[in-house]
Amino acid sequence: MFFPRWKIWGIGLICAVCVLLGLPSLLPARAEAWLPAWAQAIHINLGLDLAGGSHLLLEAQTDDVARQRLESMEDLIRTEMRRAGVQISGLSTEGGQLSFAVRNPAQAGEASRIAGNQAQSVGFTQAPDWQVRVEGGNRIVMSQTEAGIEQAIENAMGSARDVIDRRINLSGTLEPTIILQGSNRIVVQVPGIEDPEALKRLIGRTVRLEFKLLAEDQETALAGRPPIGTQVLPFAEGGEGARIAVQRRAMVTGDRIADARQAFDENGLPAVTIVFDSAGSQAFARVTQANVRKRFAIILDNVVLSAPVINEPILGGNAQISGSFTVETANELAVSLSAGRLPVELRVVEERTVGPELGADSIRLGIIASTAAAAVVVIFMFLTYGWFGMFANAALVLNGLMIIGIMAFFNATLTLPGIAGFVLTIGAAVDANVIINERIREELRRGRKVFDAIDNGWKEASTAILDANVTNTIAGALMFYFGSGPIRGFAVVLVIGIITSAFTAITVARMMVAIWARRTRPKTLVL
Amino acid sequence: MRLLKLVPDNTNIDFLRWRWFAIAISTVLMATSIFFLATRGLNFGVDFSGGQMVHVTFQQPPQLDELRERISGLDVGDPTIQEFGSPTEISIRIPRAEDETVEQANAIASRVRTSIAENYPGSRIDSVETVTGKISQELAWDGAMALLLAMLGVAAYIWIRFEWQFGIGGLVSLVHDFIFVLGFYSISQIDFSLNAIAALLTLIGYSLNDTVVVYDRIRENLRKYRKMEIEPLLNLSVNETLSRTINTNTAVLVAITALLLLGPDVIYDLTIGIFVGVLIGTYSSIYVARFLLVPLGVGPDSFVPSDPLSRAERSRNEGYDGAQV
Numbered sequence: 001m002f003f004p005r006w007k008i009w010g011i012g013l014i015c016a017v018c019v020l021l022g023l024p025s026l027l028p029a030r031a032e033a034w035l036p037a038w039a040q041a042i043h044i045n046l047g048l049d050l051a052g053g054s055h056l057l058l059e060a061q062t063d064d065v066a067r068q069r070l071e072s073m074e075d076l077i078r079t080e081m082r083r084a085g086v087q088i089s090g091l092s093t094e095g096g097q098l099s100f101a102v103r104n105p106a107q108a109g110e111a112s113r114i115a116g117n118q119a120q121s122v123g124f125t126q127a128p129d130w131q132v133r134v135e136g137g138n139r140i141v142m143s144q145t146e147a148g149i150e151q152a153i154e155n156a157m158g159s160a161r162d163v164i165d166r167r168i169n170l171s172g173t174l175e176p177t178i179i180l181q182g183s184n185r186i187v188v189q190v191p192g193i194e195d196p197e198a199l200k201r202l203i204g205r206t207v208r209l210e211f212k213l214l215a216e217d218q219e220t221a222l223a224g225r226p227p228i229g230t231q232v233l234p235f236a237e238g239g240e241g242a243r244i245a246v247q248r249r250a251m252v253t254g255d256r257i258a259d260a261r262q263a264f265d266e267n268g269l270p271a272v273t274i275v276f277d278s279a280g281s282q283a284f285a286r287v288t289q290a291n292v293r294k295r296f297a298i299i300l301d302n303v304v305l306s307a308p309v310i311n312e313p314i315l316g317g318n319a320q321i322s323g324s325f326t327v328e329t330a331n332e333l334a335v336s337l338s339a340g341r342l343p344v345e346l347r348v349v350e351e352r353t354v355g356p357e358l359g360a361d362s363i364r365l366g367i368i369a370s371t372a373a374a375a376v377v378v379i380f381m382f383l384t385y386g387w388f389g390m391f392a393n394a395a396l397v398l399n400g401l402m403i404i405g406i407m408a409f410f411n412a413t414l415t416l417p418g419i420a421g422f423v424l425t426i427g428a429a430v431d432a433n434v435i436i437n438e439r440i441r442e443e444l445r446r447g448r449k450v451f452d453a454i455d456n457g458w459k460e461a462s463t464a465i466l467d468a469n470v471t472n473t474i475a476g477a478l479m480f481y482f483g484s485g486p487i488r489g490f491a492v493v494l495v496i497g498i499i500t501s502a503f504t505a506i507t508v509a510r511m512m513v514a515i516w517a518r519r520t521r522p523k524t525l526v527l
Numbered sequence: 528m529r530l531l532k533l534v535p536d537n538t539n540i541d542f543l544r545w546r547w548f549a550i551a552i553s554t555v556l557m558a559t560s561i562f563f564l565a566t567r568g569l570n571f572g573v574d575f576s577g578g579q580m581v582h583v584t585f586q587q588p589p590q591l592d593e594l595r596e597r598i599s600g601l602d603v604g605d606p607t608i609q610e611f612g613s614p615t616e617i618s619i620r621i622p623r624a625e626d627e628t629v630e631q632a633n634a635i636a637s638r639v640r641t642s643i644a645e646n647y648p649g650s651r652i653d654s655v656e657t658v659t660g661k662i663s664q665e666l667a668w669d670g671a672m673a674l675l676l677a678m679l680g681v682a683a684y685i686w687i688r689f690e691w692q693f694g695i696g697g698l699v700s701l702v703h704d705f706i707f708v709l710g711f712y713s714i715s716q717i718d719f720s721l722n723a724i725a726a727l728l729t730l731i732g733y734s735l736n737d738t739v740v741v742y743d744r745i746r747e748n749l750r751k752y753r754k755m756e757i758e759p760l761l762n763l764s765v766n767e768t769l770s771r772t773i774n775t776n777t778a779v780l781v782a783i784t785a786l787l788l789l790g791p792d793v794i795y796d797l798t799i800g801i802f803v804g805v806l807i808g809t810y811s812s813i814y815v816a817r818f819l820l821v822p823l824g825v826g827p828d829s830f831v832p833s834d835p836l837s838r839a840e841r842s843r844n845e846g847y848d849g850a851q852v
Contacts, residue, residue, distance in 0.1 A: 049793070057662065196655070197637065351657040358582070358653035362791040373785035377778050383531040384774060416794050417725055420786060424729065424801060427782030428736075431775040435740065438771040445536065464743045467688060468736040474680040475732030479725060482673035484666070487725045490797075494729070526530065 003514050011511055015398055018500075022405035044407045046191075047415030047489050050363050052356030053191035054199055055485060058346040060160065060184045065153050065344055066096065066144055073098055073130070073142065076118055086111045097143040105138040112140055122151040153183060156343040161186055164203050164346075166339035171202055171332075186346065189485075196353045198332075204346055207336040209254030210299040211284070211319075212246040213291060214307060221245030233297075235304045236323055244304050246297045251287040256280025260337035262330040263320070270330040271322035274337060281317025289313040300333070366419035373423045374400065381430055385437045386526050391512045392433035395504040399429050402500040403493065412496075415489025425497030431468070432505030436461045441527050450525050454517060458510055465506060469498050533777060534770040542765045542813065543758050549814040553703060556807075560710020569713050572720030572796075573656050575670070577623035577663040579636055582653040582793075583643055588614035597646060601638045612792030616653075623660060654793075670724040677731045678705070685735065689742055692823040697738045700816035704734045707807045708800060717796050726800025733779075733805060737772060737812035744768050745820070757825060761817055769813075776809045 024032055025044045032040060048055050070093050077098065081088050087103040088111070102111045112134050119130035129148025133141050161178055164186065168176045177189040193199055215221045215230040226232050226245055235244040258277040265271040276284055288296075288310050297304045298321050305323040325333070378396065381389035403425065407414065440457030448456065472494065479491035573580045591608055598606045598619060607620040621635060636655060643650055658666070678701060686694030708730055712719050745764045752760060783802045790798060 348657070349659045350662045351655065353656075354654045355652060357651060358584075358793070362793060365789060365791040369786045369788075369790035372789055373782035376781045376785055380531075380778055380781060384533070386530050416791065417722060417797055420790070420794050420797050420801070423782050423786045423790070424779065427779035428733070428775075430778045431736070434771050434774045434778070438768075438774070441536070441770075442767065464740045467739045467743060470684055470688075471681045471735040471739060472732035474684060475677045475728045478673045478677045478680065479728045482669045483725070484721065487721050490725050494732075 003511050008511060008515075011507060014503075015402070015508065018402040018405035019398070020405070021409045022401050022407075025404055025408045041411075042408050043411070044404065045411055045413040046359075046363075047413045047418070047486060048189055048191060048352070048359075049354050049416045049486050050359045050366075050414065051191045052354050052359040053189065054193055054196040055350075055352040056188045056190075056196075056200065056203070056348055057181070057350035058164075058186045058188065058203065059349045060153070060157060060186070061345045061347065062149075062153050062156075062184050065156050066149050068343075069144060069149070069152050070096065070098055073118065077115065077142075080114050080118065081111065084110065084114055086114065097141055099135075099139060099141040102138045102140065108134055108138045108140070115140055115142055118142075119148075123147050150183070153344075157184065157186065159340075159343050160346065163340045163342050164188060167202055167335055168199075170335045170339055185349075192356055196351065198328075200348055200351075202332055202335065204348065205332070205336045205342070207254060207333065207341060208299075208301050209257070209321075209337060210250045211252050212248075212250050212297050212299060213287070214295045214297055215245035215247055218245050233299060233302055233304050235307070237304070237306050244297065244307060246299070246304065251296065252276065252280050252283045254337055255341060256283070257337050260334040262327065262334045265320060265322040269322060270325040270327045271320050272325070272330050272334045272337070273318065273320045276317040276319070278317075281315075284317060284319070285313060285315045288315075362416050362419075366416065370419065370423050370426070373426050377426055377430060381433070385433075387516075388433075388437050388440070388513070388525075388527055391509045391516070392430055392437070392505070394512060395433065395501075395509040396426065396429055398508060399497070399501050399504040400426065402504065403496050406496050406500065407492070412492050413485075413489055414493070415486040417486045418489035418493045421490040421493035421497065425493065425501065428472075429497065429501035429505065432461075432465045432501060433509055435464055436505070436509075437527065440525070444525060444527065450522055451517065453525070454513060458506070462506060465502065469502055472498050532770075533773050538766045538769055539762075540766060540769075541762060543762050543818070546814070546818055549818075553811075553815060556707050556710075557703065560706050560713070563710055563713040564706075567713055567716070569709070569719040570716040572718035573620065573658045573663070574720040575663050575667045577658050577660040579621040579623075579658075580654075580656045581619045581621070581636065581639060582611060582655075583617050583619065583647075584651045584653055585615045585617065585647055586649040589617065589647060591617075594619075597642055598639060601635070601642055603635045603639065612795070616792065666721065670721065673724065674705075674727055674731070677728055678702075681731060681735045685739065685742070688739075689746065690825075692820055692825045693742050693746075695823060696816050696819040697735055697742070699819055700738060700811045701731060701734055703815050704730055704804060704807045704811050708804050711803045712800065715799075717799065720796060722794060722797035723800055726797050726804060729801050730804035730808065734808035734811065737776075737808055738816040740771065741765075741768050741812055741817060745817070745825075749825075757821060761820065765813060765817060772809060772812060776805055779805050 021042055024035055024039050024042050027035075032043075074091060074093055077088075077100065078091065086107045088100045089103055091098070091100040102108045112132055115130075115132045119128040119132065121127065122129045125147065127145060127147040129145055129151060131143050131145055133143075135141055157180055161180055165176070165178050168178070168188070168190065175191060177187070179187050181187050188199075188203060190199060215226065217227065221227060221230050221232060222243060222245055229248050230245050231248050232243050232245050235242040238244065256276050256279055257274050258280070259275040261273055263271050263273045292310050292312060295307050295309050297307045298319075299305065300321070300323075305321060321333075374396070378393045381392050381396070383389070385392065400422075403422065406412075436457050439461045440453050443453035443456050444450075476491045476495040476498065480488050480495070483491055591610075594617065595606065595608045598608065598621075603621050605622060607622075609618050609620075610616065611618040619639065621639070636657065640652055640655075643652070678698065682694050682698040682701070685697040705727065708727060712723055717723075741764065744767055745761065748755075748760050748764050748767075752763075755763075780802065783798055783805065786798045787795070787802060
């Protein structure tokens with residue numbers, strides 16, 4: 001029952017620090033603004049279900065990644081074989097593998113060596129990303145290894161996350177959370193947005209901007225089979241059903257864009273101005289110089305937006321794209337272009353959006369319910385245990401403040417189920433004090449002296465309290481591990497509450513009782 | 528000042544006498560729960576069945592039939608339209624069509640939104656949840672795993688901390704509570720969602736919390752009163768811890784009641800599950816967990832320590848308590 005002075009100070013200090021940590025979160029927003037920045041940083045985050053906002057889970061179509069790798073390897077092999085003077089034929093990408101025949105069987109060995117050189121070691125095991133084998137003497141087959149595809153997906157996901165990050169930031173939305181989940185998913189959380197549809201369009205857009213010269217002979221191309229090296233695309237400017245033939249080879253693509261902004265064209269209509277990076281500017285200048293008076297096509301997602309005439313060489317690396325844009329769509333396109341192209345298509349597989357009004361309602365009702373719950377429990381404890389109930393109540397209030405303080409320190413997220421966890425903790429936190437007080441009653445009934453009864457009550461009850469809390473911690477930990485956002489918030493409050501309530505009920509309440517008993521030296525206890 | 532005592536001092540209720548009555552109650556509760564689970568099943572929310580859930584707050588209470596017709600007219604399958612807390616708050620649940628893509632689901636959602644905005648000016652879309660089939664299966668799997676591991680985890684803890692009879696006793700009482708709460712979700716047809724999983728996990732923690740405190744006392748008494756028969760000893764332990772069980776659970780119940788009555792409707796499915804769980808947990812820690820120990824063979828000789836030191840300690844305790852009684 002004896003608490004040395006240093007212990008009292010130590011316990012007091014722990015409590016004071018925890019309560020102070022919670023203070024910035026409890027102050028109204030206007031008062032919080034007066035605090036220094038480091039103090040404002042210690043605060044509880046509100047979950048999307050309280051703050052309002054959108055939670056999107058995006059899944060990458062990873063089949064794309066393997067197909068794209070196959071296509072770029074096809075290009076690479078074509079170039080490398082030509083450079084080495086190896087003639088090949090029957091290049092095919094069927095069945096997810098690249099295969100080709102070597103015209104001169106004597107060169108099969110060299111071709112296989114060149115193909116093998118294109119493979120790289122990837123990952124932790126340094127396994128090759130392609131496997132090369134020779135079939136029937138002159139047929140080279142290249143297949144993608146598991147490790148190679150995994151590495152490519154990992155790279156694609158990493159850059160997809162960066163692209164989404166840039167797109168959301170460029171669109172002016174604040175504080176998005178973007179994290180990779182598993183091997184092929186990205187979680188995007190944006191608080192307080194008005195229009196989740198716009199967000200989804202912005203994120204999911206795989207813009208593909210290309211500049212191509214028009215085909216020389218439009219009539220034959222449009223009449224029947226387009227000549228080799230050309231293709232026919234829909235033409236937006238030409239009206240319903242209009243088509244136009246362009247060359248397959250792009251002059252320059254959207255990947256070479258340094259910056260893009262929404263602007264207005266000479267007719268005052270919304271447009272997008274773009275600035276190429278240095279390689280893009282050079283390519284654009286070279287092609288326009290060589291093709292003055294010819295037309296080129298600006299192609300967005302395989303639709304020709306416009307096909308202007310090259311009046312003079314474009315040397316500055318600037319271009320303007322107009323079409324039937326509104327200010328919003330022009331802005332979205334500008335953002336998508338300057339943020340870079342998504343390397344892989346992403347689909348929304350889960351969406352949860354909460355309106356800000358509902359979130360505000362939930363906070364208000366949550367505060368009312370928590371206060372009411374605390375008040376009823378405090379009254380109940382006072383009626384049941386009198387003075388000792390008040391010690392428990394002081395521990396209870398301290399417990400609530402400490403939970404807030406610790407959550408603020410870790411910048412934990414408070415969700416709506418988290419508020420339920422808080423209320424549950426208010427009820428359950430008194431459990432320890434109930435166990436102790438009941439034990440003291442029992443000891444008194446057995447005829448022990450006041451001091452002995454109090455002392456024994458605490459000693460005997462401590463193991464039961466700790467045991468009981470372990471089961472709750474197990475359940476809480478699993479809830480955190482398997483749960484998604486809001487449920488995790490519930491688990492966090494529950495587990496922090498278990499720890500703080502054990503501290504406040506066993507240590508703090510005991511200290512208060514000890515100090516009180518030493519001061520008043522009661523001969524009998526009303527309990 | 529006279530203190531409030533929900534349980535009077537020195538109770539000596541013969542709980543064992545009512546054992547058969549309790550067995551009958553438990554059997555009826557279990558049979559009813561299992562019957563409803565088998566016939567009616569759980570009303571899985573979008574979390575576990577996929578689909579879309581839209582919450583709307585209207586300015587005036589809408590005609591539900593009219594609203595249902597308007598939404599059905601949008602070619603969105605068979606929507607479920609329910610009041611949600613108050614007559615102006617409505618939840619619209621749109622089932623997931625087979626092999627529906629996300630784009631289609633989004634298109635449906637925006638049709639619903641536009642229709643509501645046109646026909647009910649001033650109404651407010653509070654929340655939209657869309658879960659595709661694959662994700663809902665993963666969520667269901669994760670939820671089931673969490674529940675299973677939590678049960679095994681706490682039972683293992685009791686087994687390590689106490690003896691195997693207590694482990695089994697705790698697990699059986701836990702399964703008893705668990706099936707009852709599941710049955711409650713089935714009978715009431717309240718949405719069974721992630722919140723319900725959280726309620727069940729809470730139940731697992733708290734139901735055993737009670738059981739642990741009780742088992743602690745039973746073990747203590749087994750060591751103290753070596754000569755006492757097991758049945759009166761269990762009765763004594765129940766009576767000794769009765770006040771604690773009642774007081775703690777009263778405190779938890781009043782706190783949860785405050786949340787049920789005053790808190791946001793959005794987490795009603797969570798709080799009602801916790802409420803029912805605490806109620807059944809109180810009952811089961813008095814009856815199911817304790818009296819199961821008799822058929823499991825816990826007797827006066829169960830916890831005789833073999834080393835002489837603790838034997839000496841025990842005899843000291845016995846002598847001491849003998850003087851008290």
